[in-house]
Every structure is written in structure tokens, then in C-alpha cells.
Amino acid sequence: MTEKNKRVLIVSVVIIVLSVLLEALFVHPHGHYWYHTFLSFDAFFGFIGCLVLILVAKIPVRSLVERDEDYYGGGENGND
Amino acid sequence: MAEVRTAMIEFHPGLILILGGLLVSFLPNRPRQVVMVVAPLLAIAAALSIESGMMRTLPFINGMELVWLKADALSLGFAFIFSVMALLGNVYSLHINHAGESAAAMFYAGGSIGAVLAGDWLTLIFFWESLAISSVFLIWNKKDARAIAAGFRYILVHMMGGNLLLAGIFLKISGGSFTVAALTTAVPDTAYWLILLGVSINAAIPPLHAWLTDAYPEATITGSVFMCSYTSKVAVYALIRLFPGSQLLIWVGVIMAIYGVIFAVLENDIRRLLSYHIISQVGFMVAGAGIGTEMAINGAVALAFSNIIYKSLLFMGAGAVIDATGRRKLTQLGGLYRKMPLVAMFFGIGAFSISGVPFTAGFVSKALELNAAAANGMPTVELLLYLAGIGTFLSIAFKLNYLMFYGPDNGIEVKEIPKNMYVAMAGGAFLCILYGVLPNLLYSRLPFAVDYAPYTLDHVISTLQLMLGAFVVFWVLLPKLHTHDVISIDTDWFYRKPFAVFVDATVKLVCAIRDWFGERGWDTLHKMTPLFANPLKWAYQHGVEPEAQSPAPAVYQEDKYRFPVGLTVLLTVVMFVVTAAYIWV
Known part of the structure; x- marks a missing residue:
């Protein structure tokens, strides 16, 4: 990982931490379910959700649906 | 002022666009461009001047009345945004100089408005x-072999969907109900299932969705901007109108929302990737129709409304990239930020808007939908839709945006795109931000009163955290997210592979049978011909005595044994006169 990439990552994490602080200090907890009031829930959900989506797409789904580009025939011109 | 208002009321915005389409089909270039801008403007004015509760009818057979215009808050919201979209789409395609395509696009937009305003x-x-029939020309007009084949698949799937709907409608009408109304019977009957199936095909509900991701990437650049806006949104309108509160739709919608984003992660073709996100977004709306509370339906309409704006903006941006570079695959694109800064900016606004970033139309509408699920006591639905929202960040705001505009430069040559494309994209981007900053402009067009404030500190921070949490994963896994030159098959595989083999085999079998009989018949004919060549010869051989006075009895003279032509003509004329006399006298 290059220096630049690391910097982007560090800045993102710092903003997340700041937003959690902001949430803890100024947001009055309210909502229908526990996860609406759970501090920093959204950051975790975003992190884990994104990981899950990528893993599901890249491992089981991909192995099922991936084909060569000319799978349907070069020009895709009907059934010939 | 009052008279002006009443006079304007009589105009149906859809018919204005259809008339515009007729004009466009034969006018030369300059006047055509004028009509392409003026007709949608008039349609917007007409849509705004129609009042809720208005109804216009036309007598029809068997004492039935066609209700060709029936307005309420739900249909008016759709009619308005469809008219606005017609304007944006037409401005985007002002340069194409192809009367047929411009006319098809306007018929398509007008037909969509006609469908949402239809009362019977x-x-x-x-x-x-009419939607399917007009929109297929937006695919075929690309004119390459892939587009033509995709267009045929598209029209076949839609004809099937239309026929299912028609069958259901026949059952409804023969059952005595003539007006379009919610199908809320205690036990779903045949008509219910037929209509639901017909609408589901247009709404692209998996596994009936593959026509969308198959056809939209093959349409013309300007055509796909129209296509992404109308067909699926008309189906969303129909679901809200006909099946509000159907429990089944909630889960169908959730599956759609996640299905779309998972396939989008794998996709390499930029417009096909966006098409998978249509399915995902329509999933949110289908779930909203299924939840069926006032808030959920408001959410579904708000999403349809803003989706039309930002999805068309994304297709415009992708189209601009394809037009400028001639490339459509992520593996061939990258680093266009410096070469197309304005397109990158407009696309970015659309990408953030679809992801629901604050101060965009996506934020104020998606919030409504998620909140409705939570308020209705459905935490699983809320969280799964929230998860699908992460996929939107991942694939569009991050992956597509990054790999097209900011990723490594592939040294692509970029040609200038027409100015009108910029104008249309600027218009879409403006609306994305306008509705995001002033959500009440959007909320006032929804079917029910909205009591919701999207801009709370809590909500803005949540969105920021969600986005950054996903971004960290994206940034770390970026090397894994680069696409390759492969395709993903989908449920269209069933009719493109096994069904094609089946059709092929059936045709071959029928041909073989025909050939076999044909050959045998031909042989038999050959063997029999000599027998009939000279009937006299055959007759003499079989015991008929030749006439004594005939000098050359074995020669068969045709004219001796048949009527002259004149006699046949005479008989025909006599027959005609007799028949005519019988009819008229």
C-alpha cells in the first residue's frame, strides 16, 4: 500500500472517530430499535456490510455466474 | 386567469408528448429540435395544471366508458416527474439528428404518462x-448485431408480460370491474396473479428482471437515458396502485434490492452496472408498496421521483463517457477526471445522490423509506435495505466513479461531446441538489402529507459513518475490486441457452419431417408424371378403341378436351353479377 493510500485511510478513520465523538456528545438517543441508538452502529454496519457484500459477490456468486465475454457467441447475432 | 386555467386543464400531458412525437417524426432538423424542447415544457405545464380528482371520459363499446384521464395525488406526482424527465432526455438527445429515435422516445414518455393517468x-x-413497442426502437436504433438481438429478446419478454396483464384485465372486465383499482381480495384469484405477474416483468422483479440488464446496455446512448426512467417506474406506480400492502412484495423488494447490488459488484460494463442498480433501487420501491403504510408509499414515490432524476443523470454521464471514448467497459476506462472534468462532476453528483449522501435527492427520499420500515415494526427489512444502500455506495459512488474518472489513466483519447449533453446533465444535477436542499419541494408532490424532517444531526452523522465505514473496506480491497474482461450470466441464460437449443432442435425436427415427406412426394410425382402426360395413349393401351377418322390418334390435343378461356371468364362475370345483385338488390 502506497503512502497516499495510507493517508486516505487514516483520514477516513479519523473522521469516523470524530463523528462518533460528535454523536456521543450532541445526538440525543432516539429511535425504534436498539441499533438506532447504539453509538457508532452505522460505521460498523457500513464496514461489515460492505465486506459481506464484496465477499458474497466475489466468492459464491462469481463462481456461479462468471463466463467468457464471447460466451453467448461473438456477435450475439441470434442463435446461429 | 381562471379561463386560462380551465383551458389548459383539457390537455393531457401524455398526449402532448405523443403529438410532439408525431411532429418530430417528419419535421426537418431545426424545427424538430424546437418541438423536442417545447412539447415537454407544455407537458410539464399541463401536468401542473391538472387538479387532483379530475376525470375525463370517452364513450366506448357495450356502454363502457374509457376513463382516459383520472388524476389523483399519486398519478399526478408521476405525471409531473415523467414530463420533467422528457425534457431532460430530449435536451440530452437534441444532437442525434434521427427523427425515428426522437419520435420513439417521445411516444415512450407520452405512453408512460398515459399509463399513470389511465382510469380504466x-x-x-x-x-x-405502447411502452414496449416504442422503446424497442431505442435499442434497435443502435443497429449493431448485439443491439438487434437484444431488442428482439426485449420485445418478446415484454409482449409476454403485456399478454399476461391483458389476460388478467380481461378477467377483471368480464367480472364487471372496469376501473383501475387496488386488487385487495381476501383470496387472490387468477386475475390477481396474472396482473401481478405482468406488472412484475415490467418492474424487473427477479427472476423476471434479466430483460433490463440485457437490453439497457445495448440501447443507444440517448435511448438508455429514457429507458432507465420510464418502464420500471410505471410498473412501480402500478404496484402502488394495484397491490398496496401486499406482504409478498416486501420480501420481493428486499431480495431485489440486494440482488442488484451483488451483481453490480461483479459488473464490468458501465451501463449494465447501472442497470443492476435500477433493479436494486426499484426493490426499495417495491418493498415500500408492499409495506403499504402512508409513509412507505410516500417513500416509494419519493424514491421513484428522485431515482428518475439521478439514475438518468448517471446514464447521461456514462453515455457521455461512451460517446467521448467509444469504450463501455471499466477495464478500458480510467483517469478521465482531467479530460472530462464537468462530466466527472455531474456524474459524481448523481453517484452521491443515488447513495443517499446529505443535500441530495437520494438522502431525503431513501430516509423516508427506511423510516417507514422501522416505524412499521420491520427491523429486518430496514436493515437489509440499509445493507443494499451500502452496496450503492460501494458500486456507484466508489467503484464506478473511481475506476472511470480517478483510477489509473489508460491514455484514452477523448473527443468532444455535444454541448446539449452538458446542459441536460447540469439540469439533472441541479434537480438532485435542489430536492436535496429543499426536500419540501419533493415532499409536496407525494400522495400523502409528510411529517418527517430528514436533516437531523443524528441522521446526517449516521449516513456519514455508514459511508466511511464502507469506504474503508473499499479502499483496502480496491485491488480485488478491479474488474476483468468477463461477463456475468443472469436468468436470461435460460432463454438464451437451453431455450435456444430447444427452439433450434424443434425447428430442425420439423424441417426434417417436412424434408422427408417432401422427398417422398417428389419421387412419387416423378414416377406418376409419365402416366398422365398423354391420357389418350394410356386409354388406348387399356382397351379404348381409337376413333377411326383421327389421322394421328396417339397425339393428345389439349384444346380438344378443355373449355376455352373465354367461357371461364364469362362464367366468372355471370357469377359476380349474380352475387352483386343478390347483395345490393
Whole structure:
């Protein structure tokens, strides 16, 4: 990982931490379910959700649906 | 002022666009461009001047009345945004100089408005079918082999969907109900299932969705901007109108929302990736129709409304990239930020808007939907839709945006794109931000009163955290997210592979049978011909005595044994006169 990439990552994490602080200090907890009031829930959900989506797409789904580009025939011109 | 208002009321915004389409089909270039801008403007004015509760009818057979215009808050919201979209789409395609495509696009937009304003089943099915018929030309006009094949698949799937809907509608009408109304019977009957199936095909509900991701990437650049806006949104309108509160739709919608984003992660073709996100977004709306509370339906309409704006903006941006570079695959694109800064900016606004970033239309509408699920006691639905929202960040705001505009530069040559494309994209981007900053402009067009404030500190921070949490994963896994030159098959595989083999085999079998009989018949004919060549010879051989006075009895003279032509003509004329006399006298 290059220096630049690391910097982007560090800045993102710092903003997340700041937003959690902001949430803890100024947001009055309210909502229908526990996860609406759970501090920093959204950051975790975003992190884990994104990981899950990528893993599901890249491992089981991909192995099922991936084909060569000319799978349907070069020009895709009907059934010939 | 009052007179002006009443006079304007009589105009149906859809018919204005259809008339515009007729004009466009034969006018030369300059006047055509004028009509392409003026007709949608008039349609917007007409849509705004119609008042809720208005109804216009036309007498029809068997004492039935066609309700060709029936306005309420739900249909008016759709009619308005469809008219706005017609303007944006037409401005985007002002340069194409192809009367047929411009006309097809306007018929398509007008048909969509006609369908949402239809008050009876027959008017609905008329406009419904017109959508498929007009939009297929937006695919075929690309004119390459892939587009033509995709267009045929598209029209076949839609004809099937239209026929299912028609069958359901026939059952409804023969059962005595003529007006379009919610199908809320205690036990779903045949008509219910037929209509649901017909609408589901247009709404691209998996596994009936593959026509969308198959056809949209093959359409013309300007055509796909129209296509992404109308067909699926008309179906969303139909689901809200006909099946509000159907429990089944909640889960169908959730599956759609996640299905779309998972396939989008794998996709390499930029417009096909965006098409998978249509399915995902329509999933949110289908779930909203299924939840069926006032808030959920408001959410679904708000999403349809803003989706039309930002999805078309994304297709415009992708189209601009394809037009400028001639490339459509992520593996061939990258680093266009410096070469197309304005397109990158407009696309970025659309990408953030679809992801629901604050101060965009996506934020104020998606919030409504998620909140409705939570308020209705459905935490699983809320969280799964929230998860699908992460996929939107991942694939569009991050992956597509990054790999097209900011990723490694592939040294692509970029040609200038027409100015009108910039104008249309600027218009879409402006609306994305306008509705995001002033959500009440959007909320006032929803079917029910909205009591919701999207801009709370809590909500803005949540969105920021969600986005950054996903971004960290994206940034770390970026090397894994680069696409390759492969395709993903989908449920269209069933009719493109095994069904194609089946059709092929059936045709071959029928041909073989025909050939076999043909050959045998031909042989038999050959063997029999000599027998009939000279009937006299055959007769003499079989015991008939030749006439004594005939000098050359074995030669068969045809004219001796048949009527002269004149006699046949005479008989025909006599027969004609007798028949005519019988009819008229």
C-alpha cells in the first residue's frame, strides 16, 4: 500500500472517530430499535456490510455466474 | 386567469408528448429540435395544471366508458416527474439528428404518462403495451448485431408480460370491474396473479428482471437515458396502485434490492452496472408498496421521483463517457477526471445522490423509506435495505466513479461531446441538489402529507459513518475490486441457452419431417408424371378403341378436351353479377 493510500485511510478513520465523538456528545438517543441508538452502529454496519457484500459477490456468486465475454457467441447475432 | 386555467386543464400531458412525437417524426432538423424542447415544457405545464380528482371520459363499446384521464395525488406526482424527465432526455438527445429515435422516445414518455393517468383497465393496457413497442426502437436504433438481438429478446419478454396483464384485465372486465383499482381480495384469484405477474416483468422483479440488464446496455446512448426512467417506474406506480400492502412484495423488494447490488459488484460494463442498480433501487420501491403504510408509499414515490432524476443523470454521464471514448467497459476506462472534468462532476453528483449522501435527492427520499420500515415494526427489512444502500455506495459512488474518472489513466483519447449533453446533465444535477436542499419541494408532490424532517444531526452523522465505514473496506480491497474482461450470466441464460437449443432442435425436427415427406412426394410425382402426360395413349393401351377418322390418334390435343378461356371468364362475370345483385338488390 502506497503512502497516499495510507493517508486516505487514516483520514477516513479519523473522521469516523470524530463523528462518533460528535454523536456521543450532541445526538440525543432516539429511535425504534436498539441499533438506532447504539453509538457508532452505522460505521460498523457500513464496514461489515460492505465486506459481506464484496465477499458474497466475489466468492459464491462469481463462481456461479462468471463466463467468457464471447460466451453467448461473438456477435450475439441470434442463435446461429 | 381562471379561463386560462380551465383551458389548459383539457390537455393531457401524455398526449402532448405523443403529438410532439408525431411532429418530430417528419419535421426537418431545426424545427424538430424546437418541438423536442417545447412539447415537454407544455407537458410539464399541463401536468401542473391538472387538479387532483379530475376525470375525463370517452364513450366506448357495450356502454363502457374509457376513463382516459383520472388524476389523483399519486398519478399526478408521476405525471409531473415523467414530463420533467422528457425534457431532460430530449435536451440530452437534441444532437442525434434521427427523427425515428426522437419520435420513439417521445411516444415512450407520452405512453408512460398515459399509463399513470389511465382510469380504466383498457386505457392502461393500451399505453402499457405502447411502452414496449416504442422503446424497442431505442435499442434497435443502435443497429449493431448485439443491439438487434437484444431488442428482439426485449420485445418478446415484454409482449409476454403485456399478454399476461391483458389476460388478467380481461378477467377483471368480464367480472364487471372496469376501473383501475387496488386488487385487495381476501383470496387472490387468477386475475390477481396474472396482473401481478405482468406488472412484475415490467418492474424487473427477479427472476423476471434479466430483460433490463440485457437490453439497457445495448440501447443507444440517448435511448438508455429514457429507458432507465420510464418502464420500471410505471410498473412501480402500478404496484402502488394495484397491490398496496401486499406482504409478498416486501420480501420481493428486499431480495431485489440486494440482488442488484451483488451483481453490480461483479459488473464490468458501465451501463449494465447501472442497470443492476435500477433493479436494486426499484426493490426499495417495491418493498415500500408492499409495506403499504402512508409513509412507505410516500417513500416509494419519493424514491421513484428522485431515482428518475439521478439514475438518468448517471446514464447521461456514462453515455457521455461512451460517446467521448467509444469504450463501455471499466477495464478500458480510467483517469478521465482531467479530460472530462464537468462530466466527472455531474456524474459524481448523481453517484452521491443515488447513495443517499446529505443535500441530495437520494438522502431525503431513501430516509423516508427506511423510516417507514422501522416505524412499521420491520427491523429486518430496514436493515437489509440499509445493507443494499451500502452496496450503492460501494458500486456507484466508489467503484464506478473511481475506476472511470480517478483510477489509473489508460491514455484514452477523448473527443468532444455535444454541448446539449452538458446542459441536460447540469439540469439533472441541479434537480438532485435542489430536492436535496429543499426536500419540501419533493415532499409536496407525494400522495400523502409528510411529517418527517430528514436533516437531523443524528441522521446526517449516521449516513456519514455508514459511508466511511464502507469506504474503508473499499479502499483496502480496491485491488480485488478491479474488474476483468468477463461477463456475468443472469436468468436470461435460460432463454438464451437451453431455450435456444430447444427452439433450434424443434425447428430442425420439423424441417426434417417436412424434408422427408417432401422427398417422398417428389419421387412419387416423378414416377406418376409419365402416366398422365398423354391420357389418350394410356386409354388406348387399356382397351379404348381409337376413333377411326383421327389421322394421328396417339397425339393428345389439349384444346380438344378443355373449355376455352373465354367461357371461364364469362362464367366468372355471370357469377359476380349474380352475387352483386343478390347483395345490393
